[in-house]
Amino acid sequence: MHFGKSGRSKRHIRGKPVLLGGVAAAVAIAVSLAPTGAVAAGGDSAKAGKSAATEAKVAGETLGNYDARTEPSVKPALQRAAALKAAQPSVKSYRKGLGVEGIVAIDGLTGTPKQVARTDGFLTGASKAGAESIARSYVKKNAAAFGLSAADVDRLTLRKTYTDVEGTRHLSFIQTVNGVTVFGQGLKAHVAKDGRLVSIDGSPVAGLPTSAAAPKLTPTQARGAAVEDAFAKPKAAKATTAKNASKTTEFAGGDQAKLVQFKAPSGLRTAWQTITSPSNDQMFMHVIDAATGRVLYRRDLIQHDSAKVVENYPGAPRGGKFKNVDLPAKWLPKNSPRLAGNPAHVWSDLNDDNLAQPNEEITKAAPRSFTFPFTRFPLADPDCTAFVCTWDSTVPNSWETNRKSSGTQLFYYISKFHDHLAKKPISFTREAGNFEAVDGDAVEGNDLDGANTAAGLPDGNHINNANFGTPPDGTSPRMQMYLFRNPAVPGDPWVAAMGSYAADIVYHEYGHGLSNRLVVDADGISTLGSAQAGAMGEAWSDWYAMDFLNNEGYERDTKAEGELRVGQWVGAGRNQIREQPVDCKVGSTSPNCAGTAGGGPGGFTYGDYGKISGGPEVHSDGEIWVQTLWDLREEIGTKKAESLVTRAMELSPGNPSFLDMRNSILQADQVVNRGKAHKAIWKVFAQRGMGYFAGSVDGDDQAPVESFALPPKANTPTGTLSGTVTDSDAGTPVAGAVVAFGGHNSGFGGDYAAVTAADGTYTISGIFAGTYPKVFSRGPGYEVVVATKSISNGANTANWQLRRDWAALAGGATVVDTNDDSGAPFGCGAAAMFDMSQTNGWSAVAEHVGPGPLDIEPRWVILELPTAIDVSEVTINPSNTCGDAGSASTSKFTFETSVDGTTWVATSGDFGVDDRKATPVALSSGTADVKFLRYTMLSTQVEDLGGTCPGAFSGCDWVDSTEIAVYGAP
Incomplete structure (x- = not known):
């Protein structure tokens, strides 16, 4: 067709x-799956009997999260809009009134603040008025800064309010159009028990209509x-x-x-x-x-989770001996025939259909007894000598021996951790959104998930793994626990273990439910969708698990460093789930804290983000956050840390960065502790590189810059920054360019920004003296330039030279023609190749034509430049885009130049398996007086990845490329 x-x-x-413009994530510990764009060993998308989804996963074809509101092609415009809004006099004046540690973070999509707060105080004084009245009155009083009218405020609907253990009232206001909720927007307010307004967040939409289009689907x-x-x-x-x-x-x-x-x-x-x-x-x-x-x-x-992955685990030095315990009625009704109570329903999901068949239920061993025998497998394996093995991966159905014991253990851990989190000072209660059958959302615990998917053994999708899926409050989450040690992989480094016996893994998975139910938007949907938020999600799960095990005495943190290893049992005492233990200090020389080549030795700091495992990765990057929180625990004590870390989640803005959450912990200290730990908190975060001048554009910034500085004092001198923005090739001034201080859109020091005049000049005033790591300039058709700037008291100068991308549509280039613009209605047309985004791009139909199954009809696009130029460099990013997986990336291609659009000079090449980079393309000729370009995609990367078509590969349907950039001079 x-x-x-x-x-x-x-x-x-x-x-x-579509180009216009995350619910809660669950987490898993998995080592058997290949990364996106790769093919797992033995992966074959044409195997009979597998669903398309399973085929795709085996082949490494996984789909990432997607949000049209923050599509990379529109993100620069949103950031520019936020910077301009922050520079408005009404916003600057309002922010200045909040003091040095005031926060006014603007959402470029809505033009309204996504967070307003102070980390050294409150927004208002004490009041006896109702919490809802306090919040609405404050927003109306500061209407100009919030960008909302009185009518907008009146249309907010209070969806939920609950009071946490410290007496703070958390109010969630949604926005509606004719009774239908506006997704992901709204407003949240937090009011202390004495009536002081703590903070407001949420990015509400101004000027909503009263009616909307009816659905066609x-x-x-x-x-x-x-x-x-x-x-x-x-x-x-x-x-x-x-x-x-x-x-x-x-x-x-x-x-x-x-x-x-x-x-x-x-x-x-x-x-x-x-x-x-x-x-x-x-x-x-x-x-x-x-x-x-x-x-x-x-x-x-x-x-x-890409893991390196009985009160602790079988055979543990502490908490490793089996003992008889009571299952109280609050967990399990008296005389219950199966493990189904208020905290959870647990069964052995052997065929992984998410349904409890009668033979999969954990039924009683005797009247009122779920006491089952446990058998150790003394395998001829050094790891099974040093650690307890609970099944034999070479013998089908050997897991049946301990099946009921394993399921009972999972029910016990889930119920016990449920109670721990519900108690003070954490107080993850029903009102806060926890998991209980009385609210219709008890945990569905699937033990030994998929253990019988391959003739009595787990297949590659059901091994060395665990996960937890967290839908919004009121719908049951699903925890899937797996066997460890892959029977199909000789020398697999994991202990032959059942994951449900590992307290740290079960508690880790449950912890995802905690964070995804507390860091939510006004409609209760998790906002842990950004890169840094995802890393913190992993870290919180590790932290709450190890904190609890330490408090119970089953894991011990002494003065020695590198003792607390997540996955100690299943990883056979090696750092397989994580790169380091959670108690590694900055600068540690302990052999247990050897670090990595990218992150260096000792405990990790914010500057190690994206470097620990060779690139951004939520588990490795999360180690920065968990080690920081462990430092905080040692500095202020476990109970105070549990309180502040949890309350900070409830105060957090959506999709937070590490710096946003640092700020929320400081806010929580004001609410819970009257700010007594303010200096201690700043000390801990500054030591880990999250000091006052640390820079992160937002939660998706995968190259944040660290700072070890404490906040400036209120009387710190301020300076101005002035200069000129010019074209690096032509030397002419650039009008309409933005100069802004990134990394401080959390609010500290203000979101300083200016737009250049016709002569390319700009001035920004009122800047606190200090060093800012991510000051940037960006102009239409010009690539962003980021630099570190030190601002002193008085006048400072910074001139910027921006490089023009002559292929950018924003700079005047025009798409002349293409033979496939089918993706245009979805923001994935040929024009997306020239939007200066290294993520969004062109997705065309991969129509397969003979003679081979992987040959496709060539897909081409012709671009006219705004003026003839002498080309000095061309880069092409051939990567998958527009929601497709890695195999849709372009492999073979041609790139042609022309002075008149009629006569062409061609260069051919093969990208092979690309790694999402802009790749230089060498032009041997055809570089002078170039006015037209033609790019042709000839094949996808399915064959490069070892796949074939038809099959469950994106490259069997689509052929993609992300961006073309052309540099030179007129």
Whole structure:
């Protein structure tokens, strides 16, 4: 079938994200899956009997999270809008009034603050008024700074309010259009028990209409689009739709759909919010455009941990002996025939269908008894001598020996940790969104998940793993615990263990439920979607687990360093789940804290972000955060740390950076502790590189800059920064360029920004003296330049030279023609190749033509430059884009130049397996007086990855490239 310009098939229209403009993530410990764009050993997408989703996973074809509101191609414009808003006199005056540690962080999408707070005090004084009145009155009083009218404030609907253990009232206001919730926006306010306003966050939308477009898609069609987007085929399921404005729909099997309004840069879109499980080990939240079926938002609710991965674990020096305990009625009803109580329902999900068959339930050993024998497997293996092995990976069904014991252990750990988190000072209660059957969301514990998927043994998708899927409050999460030691991999380095016996792993997984239920938007949806937020999610889970085990005495933290290793048992005492133990200090010389080549020896600091494992990775980068929190625990004590870390989650802005969460911990100290630990907190974070002048543009910044400085005092001198922005090739001034101080959009020192005049000049005033690591300049058609600037008292000068990308549409280039613009309605057309984004790009139909199954019809685009130039350099990023997986990247290509659009000079090449980089393309000729470019994609990377078509590879449907940049002089 030929699609070309005639449009995409119905299936692919629904499956494609659109350029307009995360729910809670769960987490897993997994080492068996290949990374995106790679092929797992033995991976074969054509094996019979596998679902498309399973084939895709085996092949390494995993889909990442996606949000049209923060699509990379629009992010520079949003950052510029935020900087301009922050520079407005009303906002600057308001921010200045909050003091040195005031926070006014602007959301470029809405033009409203995503967080307003102080880390050294409160926004208002004490009051006896109601919490809702306090919040609404404050926003109305500061309407100019918030960008909301009185009518906007009046239209906010209080969805939920609860009071935490310290007496702080947390209010969540949603926004609606004709009764339908605006997705991911709204406003949250936090009011201390004495009536002082702690902070406000949420990015509300100003000037909402009173009505919206009716949906064209049915909820069933929206569910189908969401499932197909995950490489799966939707199964028929009975749907029950409520008679409410949101048309809330429940499907047999647990899938859900409801109407929302989605705020995009182009305006509001009527859409369907869905929660689906395309396969048994998947759970996604989507927002599907209700008019076109486009994917506007995708969040994988089960994030797989790449792990190096009985009160502790069998055979542990402390807490390793089995003992008889009571299962109290608050956990399990008296005379219950199975392990199903208020905290959890646990069964052995041997076939991984997420359903409890009668033979998979854990039934009683005797009346009122779930006491089962435990058998150690004395295998001829050094690891099984040093550690206890609980099954034999070479013998089918050997897991049956300890199956009921393992399931009972999982139920015990879940119930015990539930109670621990619910108690003071953590207080993860029903009101806060915990997991209990009385609220319809007890944990579904799937023990030995997939143990019987390959003739009595687990297959490659059900080994060395664990995960936890966290939907919003009111829907049960799912914890899947796996066997360790892969029977198909000789020399597999894991102990032959059952994950449910490992307290640290179970507590880690449960911890994801805590963080994803507390760091939420006004509608209760998790906002742990940014890179740094994901890293903190891993770190919190490790921290709460090790904190609890230490408090109970089963793990001990002495003055020695490098003692507390996550995954001690399953990793056979080696650093397999994490690079280092959590108690490694900065500068440590302990052999247990040897670090990594990228992160260096000793404990990690903020400057190690993205370097620890050779690139950004949530588990490795999370080690920075968990080690910092462990320092905080030692500095202020475990109970105070538990209180502040948890309260900070409730005060956090959405998609926080490490610096945002540092600020929230400082705020929590004001609320809980009257600011008594303020200096100690700053000391701890400054020692880890998260001091006052640390720089992070936002939570997605994967190259933050560290600072070890404490905050400046209130009387710190201020200076000005002035200069000129010029074109690096032509030497002419650049008008309309932004100069701004990145990394301080959390609010410290202000979000200083200015726009250049016609002569390229600018001035920014009122800057606290100090060194700022991410000052940047950006102009239309010019690449961003980031530099470290030291500001002294008085006048400072910084001139900027920006490099022009002549292929950028923002600089005047024009797409003349293409033979496939089918992705244009989705923001994935040929023009996206020239938007100066190294993530968003062109996705065309990969129509396969003979003679081989991987040969595709060439897809080309012609670009006219704004003026003829002498080309000095060309770079092409051939990577997958627009929601596709790695195999859709371009492999073979041609690049041609022309002075008149008729006669062409060609260069051919083969990118092979690319690594998402802008790759220089050498031009031997055709570089003078170039006015036209033609780029042709000839093949995808399916063959480079060892795959074939047809199959569950993105490259069997699409061929992608991300960006072309052309440099030179007129």
